[in-house]
Amino acid sequence: MIYFLPGIAAAILIAYLSTSGGVQLPVGLMSVDKFGHFVAYLGLCGSFLWGFWNIGKLTNRILWIVFFCSTGYGILLEFIQFAYFPDRFFELLDIVANICGSFAALYLFRFFVNKTS
Numbered sequence: 001m002i003y004f005l006p007g008i009a010a011a012i013l014i015a016y017l018s019t020s021g022g023v024q025l026p027v028g029l030m031s032v033d034k035f036g037h038f039v040a041y042l043g044l045c046g047s048f049l050w051g052f053w054n055i056g057k058l059t060n061r062i063l064w065i066v067f068f069c070s071t072g073y074g075i076l077l078e079f080i081q082f083a084y085f086p087d088r089f090f091e092l093l094d095i096v097a098n099i100c101g102s103f104a105a106l107y108l109f110r111f112f113v114n115k116t117s
Contacts, residue, residue, distance in 0.1 A: 003051035010044040011073065018077040019085055034097040037074070041101030042108075045070040049109045067106045074098030 017040075048066045052058040075095055082090035 007047035037097035038101040045102040045105035
């Protein structure tokens, strides 16, 4: 369980930042906002992969499940922002950045850490 604490903390932090009002960052394809989404989901997916790897349960199937759960979480939060928070917006490019960050975590993890899967 302790190995999953970074992933749980990342998920809570992402949910908090996604639903709290405040700073409006510039929008666009290559903005600071999109880079933030990329890094956040890279960390989220990577930290859960690290947790499964540490307990010896990381298989190719788990790798993809973590990837799809991470991207699904990002998509869900975009819809929640749109439906329940009037000062937040649904942005398709945020979802793309989330998916790219999760995929980068999966690729980097397979390349550098889990070379056997």
